[in-house]
Amino acid sequence: MLSAVLESTGWFFLAGLALYFVRVSPRLKNERRWQGILTGLILGVLTFLFEVMSHIMSHAEVMHLLASGPLMFAGFLGGPIGGAIATIFGALSILPIGEITDLWHIVGAIGFVSTGIFVAFVLPPDNWPHVSPVHVLAMFFGALFVLFMPGFLGGAFDTGLHSTSAILEYCYTVLGLGVISTVLMWQINNFANDQARAARRVRELSDRLVSAQQLAGLGTSKWIIGEGTIAFDDGMTDLCGLARSTGQIPLSEMMDLLHPDDLGLVMHAMDKAADPEVGKGFTDFRIVRPSDGQVRHLRSHWQSRRDAETGQTLVTAIHMDLTQIREAEQRQLEAHKSLSQLASNLPGAIVQTYMNADWNAELLYISPRCEEIWGYSDAEFHADNELIFRAHDPLDVPEFYSKLEAGFDTGAPIRHRFKIRHRDGSLRWVDFFGDTLVSGGRRLLNAIVLDVTSEVVALQHADEQRDITHRAQKLESVGKLTGGVAHDFNNLLAIIIGSLEVMRDEADPALRNQRINEAMQAALRGGDLTKNLLAFARQARLEPEVMDLNQLVGDAKNWIARTLPETIRVETSLLDGLWPVCIDRGSLQTALLNLIVNARDAMDGRGHLTVETANIRMDEDYIAARQEVIPPGRYVMLAVTDTGTGISEEVRRHIFEPFYTSKPPGEGTGLGLSMVMGFMQQSGGTVQVYSELGEGTTFKLYFPVAEGAVAAASETREDAIPVEPAPPGTRILVVEDDPAVADTLVRTLERAGLSVISSKSGDEALKVFRSIKGLDVVLTDIVMPGTLQGADLASAIRQEQPDFPIVFLSGYADEAKVHGKGLTSQDIRLMKPVRRADLLEAIGKAISLNAL
Template structure:
């Protein structure tokens, strides 16, 4: 039975297989149909088993990832998912898998081109008819465009918030129904509100008297879509009210023209309202206020004038006392310093005459004596200039100098100055660096120190001049000038074995007019001028002295990066001749007959036509008569009530192109610190060399000729920029940037406003900045219309779209530039410079 049972069981099993054959065929056909449908779908379709492994992937996987669908089975799909998204995907999948629930998540995949794309993955559990869990059927849909749009929207909103938060005004936005959905931080700082809901309650902070009309105007703007603008008072966080101007513009959706948002600002106009209210007062009230205030100011002014008068009397008395003391020093001191220089001059001239009387003339020694006499005369002229202009800083002409060569070339002059009782020694560093200094001022400083040393050694002694390289670094050494900066210096030290200085003398050694010599033996200007020269040269100076042990003064001069020019014998300067191409006429005005005759003869020798006059009135008559004159060469101090400066000003009114050269030994009374002198005028200090006069005349005539040619080419480039932009905040930003760059700016919110503004006065605009997306017209179409009015006007297209496409379109037009949004001041300035539109 048991066997039968077994036999019967076998038959039953066979019969069962026969009964299932038909459903299996149906299932196979169903699966085949599912595969065909799934493979034709434009989405990623997959099926997992009950353990979560992928057992089916449609052909769209191959389209997206470039590999066969079979390679995605099992865990193969993990290779195309961004690794960082696997944990979040598994978290969502396993949570749903544990309870056999549907799941949904968003992850990133890497397609066959290497691009990252976003997909929304959704899975639904599968069960058989008996309720047994079989796995998941899933669908992955590409949502990249939506995610990119969301990211772009977030970036756009972040950009708006950045601009809004950077503005000093209150900035806000609202929905089409007027409900506010954004305030910048200025709003919360102004109102003191910390909670959003309270911030949206405008009625609670607008002044009760202003609320009805302000609210009505806002409702009307919402209804009609017209821009909103209204003045009202807002309550500050301290409880006081402040006047503001509220402005708002609608933003329309592309296509249907519906308002999607409002953007607005509140600007502080408290000062304007106060001014308006002040103007509205009655004349009687104003006169009363002004009268009271005037009385107060008059009383205060009288009191101040009295105090000033008393103070001026005291200061004048002090100045008079100081002046008399200084005059006492100068009266004898100038003679002392000039006698020193005259000793050099007369001594060398005496040697020159003595050597000329000899039968055999030593030309080298004669030349040396003549050169030393000339150097002494030049230093005398320099001393005069410094004495007369002592209150002013004199311009320096620093250049690379070999300090050893400079000292060596001064030895002969110094020996003659010091006399026979003083021995002169030099200790010059073989590797001394080149220095940067004004040669004339440095030579005068060394000569000044040598003269002081000589006076400190009346019984004779030794004067040593030393050069040494010195590097200065932090911390400062005790033997250095505390004002010196770090760096490399060459130190020129002048040391004597004289009487030395006391501590009190050392404290005042650099003070102007201070001297220990008797009246008539020194001006007291020497060391102060040396000190000023070193400070102006960015160097330093040290002074060490003890009574009975001598004095050492060290001059620190900055090391020069450039090498000095090779020493060469300077020939007598050659005076440039007049331009042979045409006759050039010079009007010489000089009251001293000898000087006038000398200047006239020199200029005539150079080939110029010269007209000479003894005073300003005569010279002005020559100019008014229409006589051709190319240059006015005039003395500053002229008789007859018209000095040189006044003559030059009158001459410039008659002949604006006329060059002017002043000759003077002392121009301080006329020019002050050279202020007020015409920019085309120059000063030639007396006494002057022949070649120097000729050179300066030639330079001024050449410069005047070049300037007259250049004036014809000059053109103004700083003009108004027309900004055509419908976004109010971007328009405000553009205007602020242009004004910072030195331009004036005028705005238009649409093409119609731009054309109306431009047609009125097209020459007023130096360039036009056009947004492409204008509400009433395309920006490129507007540019064509504006170009029809002014073909050469530069155009700047401001766009948030493809810059490369626009640049390629206008590549042929050098007067068109493209500026991508967002832009900053540097980018805007670069585009303007490329167009040749310079700022003020």
């Protein structure tokens, strides 16, 4: 029996070899069904051999039992189809005999196959066709049932197992051979499967290597030093463009492939490779492909090894095609040269750098012209990436980094001008124009830096020259103003002095009164002149009130008609719902009168005059287009248009200058339009002039809207509380440092019946105030010599009597603002010169307000 088992082992190994070829076949790699069918076929053939041998050999029962393992595995691995094929092959050797025991063997074969199928169904294999010990154990117990079935059914068939010893011997034999058959089949199957899997991995790795070699354009060669041939693989023949298959290539043919300029280089490398002590190396060379004449760039990594038995030196080499890399390098080199040429012609330096979150720089490129800007070469910047930032003005760094951060966040271009420190220590100005790119978590900054030091210096010089020119123009204007004021005041003084001299010798009271009136008129004209001057200087004292310009224009139509001849037709175009404004009524009436008189003169007494109003919204573009310096917002426009001769461009540039006039001598002072401009600027507005020769002129006055103000009509004089002049007997302290002015004030007030006490300074007046009881009011100048100015005197008095009435006098309207710490909103301020009626009314009003 042992010899039979040993003989059958060879059949098991042959079956295992057949299973290996099935599972290693590339065509059946993913064909589990066909692998199962072939597995059933192989194991069926093995069963057939065992059954055939059972009729030839003396140990027939051994062969029957050894077939149990292959049949169960045929059912387990081949499924119903593979198991059926194995069963059929087993039956082919039995059916011709037809004995009852042989028929029982067919039933057993079916039972073994069914056992394998049942185990595969109950315990599906996770790694088919690998069989686990659990599956083997399950099939073994199933086989025991099938193997012992004849013993239990011994009465039904004449099996010859009628004694106890025969049954026990049968059981031992069945058990032993069943274990041997199952375990042997299990190990051979798994061994074949493992070897097939390893072979597939080797084949896959080989295929991948070949694919990688083909995709990478690699080729291999082998050369034995001293031989006249060299072995090329398919990859090498493809690289060289040879029309031959893999194999030995004559060495001379390989030498013919080399580029003439690289022949010596390759010969030197071959000499080095012949020395086993060198071991390995690489060589870059070019070949000329005979198939298409292309020049290819190759790199050969070679290794030499001496065979200890033969003493020959074998040189193995891997060759790679670097043509695309070399061409790309050449293109990059040409692009770099072009960029360098372009950068050398640009007026600034090109900078390319990576910036991390901590603003540490990794400089990629900086053009050579950086040395002209910073004084450092591009090599120095590459050696020290932080050098470019250390040269940056430290005071500007936070703002610069802020703009960089905004550029990286939004992608917006970066524009910035800042100072740098040159290598020689000088300061220079540069303009930075940059773009940002964030890619792969890295922040790239591309920029061009221009040296604008000369431009900045030129702008500074231009600003200085502009300031000098402006000061010169101011001096010229002051000279014109002084000359004009001197001329007009000299004329007024001539009238006043002449009238006074005539009065000295005039005995006729009527003629004396006439001279007095002439002197008074001249003095009042002097007051008007100073008022116009202050309006031009934007220092006139204004009393703004909320009003409707439409109402003012309507009220002005009466005196406009009296000012113009009947040959001039006046029209108005007033917008309904006009926004309210807050301006000085009297100054506006004066400005309007000046514009109407100018329009009358321009039309030479005949034409059309239009006054219109409108609501205007001015934005920044509107203001910039008209070169104004007023803030954007809502404005009310008052326009005066005539159909006169128009104003030339040359005259238009000077019309707002003081004492400039285009009228004949004696017909204009040249202060009208300058007063209008001063009033408008003091009111927060502006004036625009539009004119065309032969067509006419339009003056547009823009007033800021009284935002939040209640557009209510101001109290009319009829609604106001009547103000009585200061009553006779009123005790008044007059404080004036100019003796002539003080004497005039004292005599004026005394003639009105007031009791007057005079002081020359604020310090003296305070002493008088404290020493004399019963004073009713103080009339004081604002600017005086001494410690106490007019405002200081008022503060000192009101510390003792908080509501004491005080009237202020000044020749300069802004003194109340400059020195006004002692003035209140209810205090009355008068501009010199002041008429007697206005002076007495102001004193009476101050006393009345105090009484309230």
